[in-house]
Structure formats: C-alpha cells, structure tokens
Amino acid sequence: MKTIKNMAMLAALIFAAPVVLADDEAPAPAAAPATVEEIAGGICAGCHGADGNSMIPMNPILAGQQAEYITKQLLDFKANGEEPPKRNSPVMSAMVAALSQDDAQKLGEYYARQKLTPSQTPADEKLLAMGKILYHGGNIENEVPACAGCHGPKGTGIPPRYPAVAGQHTEYTMTQLGLFNTGDRGNDNGVMQKVVSRMSPQEKRAVSEYISTLR
Numbered sequence: 001m002k003t004i005k006n007m008a009m010l011a012a013l014i015f016a017a018p019v020v021l022a023d024d025e026a027p028a029p030a031a032a033p034a035t036v037e038e039i040a041g042g043i044c045a046g047c048h049g050a051d052g053n054s055m056i057p058m059n060p061i062l063a064g065q066q067a068e069y070i071t072k073q074l075l076d077f078k079a080n081g082e083e084p085p086k087r088n089s090p091v092m093s094a095m096v097a098a099l100s101q102d103d104a105q106k107l108g109e110y111y112a113r114q115k116l117t118p119s120q121t122p123a124d125e126k127l128l129a130m131g132k133i134l135y136h137g138g139n140i141e142n143e144v145p146a147c148a149g150c151h152g153p154k155g156t157g158i159p160p161r162y163p164a165v166a167g168q169h170t171e172y173t174m175t176q177l178g179l180f181n182t183g184d185r186g187n188d189n190g191v192m193q194k195v196v197s198r199m200s201p202q203e204k205r206a207v208s209e210y211i212s213t214l215r
C-alpha cells in the first residue's frame with residue numbers, strides 16, 4: 001500500500017505543472033493538441049518513448065495502436081470514485097489520475113498517428129513455429145481459438161474493439177496473457193480470460209514471441 005501511495009504522490013508531483021497549465025488554458029480549446037504533445041512528451045515519454053515506441057520490454061509499444069483501444073485503456077486505468085479501476089496497474093492509475101476524458105481521447109489519436117517501430121527481441125525458432133500455428137489456427141486439442149480471428153492475420157487488430165498486437169514486446173504480451181489468466185486483468189468482458197484459460201505456459205511464450213515478429 002505504501003508504494004501505491006508514493007506512486008500517487010509522485011504522479012501528483014509530475015502532473016502538477018501540466019495540470020495547472022491545462023486549467024489556465026481551459027477557455028481556449030484550440031490549444032488542446034499542443035497540450036497532448038506536452039503530456040505525451042513530458043509524462044509518458046520516459047516509459048513509452050516520445051513517439052510511443054517503448055524501448056523497455058515491460059512497457060507496451062503504443063505507436064500505431066488503435067486510438068479507441070488506447071482511450072479505453074486509459075479510462076479503464078482510472079479509479080471511478082470509490083470503485084477500483086477496471087484495469088489494475090498502480091503505475092498507470094497514477095499516470096491517468098489527472099487526465100480528462102478529452103485528454104484520453106486525444107492521447108489515443110496521438111499514439112495511433114505514430115509510426116510503429118516493432119520490437120527487436122530475438123526469438124527462438126522452435127517456439128516461433130509453434131506460436132505461428134497457434135496464432136493462425138488455434139489449438140483444437142485444448143480449444144484455444146486462433147488469435148488471428150480477432151487480432152487479424154497480420155496482428156493489426158480490428159477497430160474499435162480488437163487491439164493491434166503486431167511487433168509488441170514479448171515480455172509485455174506474456175505479462176498480459178498471465179494477468180488475463182489469473183484474473184488480475186479483467187477489463188475484456190471475459191473474452192481474453194477465456195482464450196488464455198486453456199493455454200499452456202509454453203503456448204503463451206510461443207505465441208508472444210511470434211507476435212513480436214509480426215510486421
């Protein structure tokens with residue numbers, strides 16, 4: 001709990017400058033796009049890269065992701081009064097605490113406009129082959145559906161509901177599959193939770209590696 005409190009305080013500090021600015025500029029909505037670039041460059045860049053191409057395998061690449069998906073995630077990270085956030089991440093909840101719905105929408109559009117630089121993580125050939133089969137055809141034996149059915153044959157997703165996954169860092173994808181599996185991520189209406197519930201750990205690793213190589 002202490003770390004969560006500290007994170008919130010940290011975020012309050014980080015947010016102090018841009019928030020005051022935004023309030024001052026409130027009557028002039030024309031200035032909004034510049035403000036979004038300020039938010040992205042000043043707050044998000046440290047972890048996701050200035051253009052959303054995170055170099056850190058635990059932090060997702062946001063560049064080229066669907067705007068609606070990003071907006072949904074940002075709002076899901078936000079606590080709603082007494083209710084806990086729909087998507088649990090103390091780090092991201094602190095980051096979005098001061099963002100408005102309009103900020104979330106503009107940030108979605110901002111990252112969707114950026115050009116994706118895919119992950120360069122090296123992959124194991126054997127696992128890649130297994131991941132490829134699973135991604136495109138699923139696994140009849142344990143009834144894992146083909147990922148391509150919802151995320152597209154090239155991993156570009158289907159707007160507005162199914163996010164792009166192509167070129168994402170293996171570490172991040174693996175972590176998300178694990179979080180869906182344990183129920184710690186539950187903002188998917190149970191869709192992904194069901195998909196991962198029958199996957200073996202090896203299948204999770206294999207498909208995550210394959211996804212990182214999709215272009």
Ligand code: HEC
Pocket residue numbers: 039040043044045046047048058059060062070073074088089091092095096107
């Ligand atoms: C301290 C590092 C850090 C900062 C700063 C940060 N993020 Fe994040 N972000 C993360 C991590 C870690 C995750 C993965 C969270 C998880 O699922 O556990 C994440 C996840 C996300 C996601 C979900 C992506 C997806 O594919 O589902 C979005 C969108 C996002 N961040 C946007 C932002 C924006 C916009 C900002 C600035 C307002 C920001 N982040 C600032 C670390 C950070």
Ligand code: HEC
Pocket residue numbers: 060072134135144145146147148149150151161162163164165173176177187188191192195207208
């Ligand atoms: C029936 C449709 C469906 C199928 C099949 C499916 N997904 Fe998903 N997936 C979704 C939806 C919907 C979301 C977004 C949930 C949300 O809004 O947060 C998602 C989200 C994800 C995410 C999180 C992306 C991010 O940026 O955080 C990953 C990773 C993922 N899926 C991987 C897979 C893999 C791997 C498979 C195949 C084993 C698969 N999905 C099959 C519907 C599907």
